[in-house]
Each structure stands twice: as C-alpha cells, then as structure tokens.
Amino acid sequence: MTTAQQTVADLDDRALVDGFLAGDETCLETVHRRWGPLVYALAWRSLGDAREAEDVSQLVFLAAWRGRAGYVPERGTLPGWLTGIARRKIADALAARTRRSELVAAAGAQLMLRHDECVAPETAIDRVLLADEMSQLPAPQRRVLNLAFYDDLTQTQIAEVTGWPLGTVKSHARRGLRRLACRLQDADAVECAA
Template identity: 55%
Template structure:
C-alpha cells in the first residue's frame, strides 16, 4: 500500500505528461497537483524575471511566492481560451513586480521624510496598516473603472509613464488619454469620498 508522498509523486508524474492546456484546465478546476506542476514548470522563470527587474534575490523569492498564491486564489479569473497558463502567470508577475517597486519607492520616501522631520517633530498619524488599507482601496477602485480608464491609470501609477508615453504605447490620441485620466481620477475621488463618508 502506498504512502501519501508516493501517491503525490505519482500524481505529479502523471500531470507532468499533460499538455499546457490540460494543466491550465486542472489549475482552474482547483487540482492542487496542477499547482505543483505549474510551479515546477515555471517557478524558475518567474523568479528569474523578478530577480532581473528587482535586482534583489530575496525580494524576487517573495514575488514568486506572491504570484503563485495570488494565481491560485484568483484561478477562476484565468480563461484558458484567452492564452496559456504560463502567459497568465507572467502577466501576474509583472503586476507583482510593479507592486514591489511601488512599495520600495514609498519606503525610500518614508525614510527620507523621517530623516528630514527629525526626532523632535510629531510622528505621522498614519500607521503602516492604514497605508496598506489605502493601497488596497485604491487598487480596488482602479479595478472598478471602465477598461480604458483603468489601463491608462495603471500605466501612469504602476509604470510611471507620462500621458505622451501612454498615448504612444496605446496608439490613442493624447486628448483621449488626458480625458480618460481626468475621468478615471474623478470617478475614483468620488468613490473614495463616498467610502470615507461611510466610516
């Protein structure tokens, strides 16, 4: 009679022979052996992409873990008809890298601000938890925007692109980029004011 580890090893070996399409479908269906196999196939690739962009192996390990945890939790959002599981995971990787770079730049700003403020001044009221909650709220509000407005603001926030660069990348007129930015920001401002008033 086989032990648990032998069963798992046999399951993983069986999955290894599956095509990317079968693996993707199993992943969506919640088959944990498909999660293990996805990590086996593409974990090193995701780590390499993250390490190259971040220049920090420890941070790259964290991002790799976040990618697979996030993908597993959000697996119902993956549509095998729209592309391979590998492509979807790499897309998540780029978002997690952008998040890590934002956190890093915020941390540097906080350190600089603390240095300028000096020990005699009152410490800021916002706790790290408040900052995380604010970030989650902003990300949530971005997700609620119409697709074009969201795409423009994500390029501005996460990739630090100017409106002219966004126009060049998307092929949209600069006027359209400006109006999408303005409408998106106004919509987010209203939503956040409503949410803030509810507390």
C-alpha cells in the same frame, strides 16, 4: 516523486491547465515547477534582489491560485497570464520600495530639522507616517483632527471656529480617527468602514 506526481508532471499543457482551473493542487505544484523559474527570473531582473524576487514569485502563484477562475485559456497561455500577474506584482514591489525610501528620507529630514531636540528615529518615522496618513483623510476630517491635535482645541471650540454644528464636528472626528486607526494598522487585521 510519487506515481501521482509523475503522472501530473507528464500531463500536456491543456490537461494541466484544466486541472489547475479545477482546483487540483498537484497541478498547481506542476505549474509552479514548470513556470516558477520564469516568474522568478522576471522578478529578479526587475528588482535586483533575490529575497524580494522570491517574495514576488510566491505572491504571483498565490494570486494565480486564488484568481484561477479569472483565467480564460482562449485569451492566452498560462505562462502569459502568470507573466501578467508577475508584472503587476513587480510594479507593486517597486512602488512599495519607493514609498519606503520616501518615508526614510522624510524621517531623516525630520531628524535633521530637529537636531537641537533629542528625537528618537522611531518618533520621527511615526511623525512622518502620521502626517502622510492625515494627508489622505477627507478635508473636513483632516481639518477637525488638525485643530484638535495641533491647535489643542476642544470639539466645542472647533465648532465655533469652523461654524459647523457640534454633531458634525464630532462625526468628522470619529470618522477621521477610525480611518487613521484602520490605515495605521495592518489592513488584514482590521475591517475598516468609512
């Protein structure tokens, strides 16, 4: 440990919090060293998986660092604030786990329903993901895309079936495809506009 790290490690909680709020990275290291085991223990007990607990712990401290301006010492202690962030990140991890389980189950059901056809597991998963994302679209966009993809109708035919102007059908198709593309790609890689 260097002299600077030793000095930071010896800080009382108030000085450490002040340094953390000011953006001092050595204070962040000390905060992580002091309360990282607490955050990890909460995550491990809730998730029951060491790797997932490590990931959640990292997310907690990343969120704390990025959102440090939102911490108000008068409202509670830093470990309490970190615990609140940890609870939200744990809930997110559990929700993601449930979602993965549901997708795997739905893909398995797709494979079982199509046992007579030669369907690769990846294809079944893609179908389930696409169906799930399509269900998240606004109703007009979903209707236009369903008519185009599953009923194999042209935009002119969709306009006739729905009674909507051709321009409206084209707008719904374009917006629906854009939303699908954004939702199916990594959210950080694409800036999605509705």
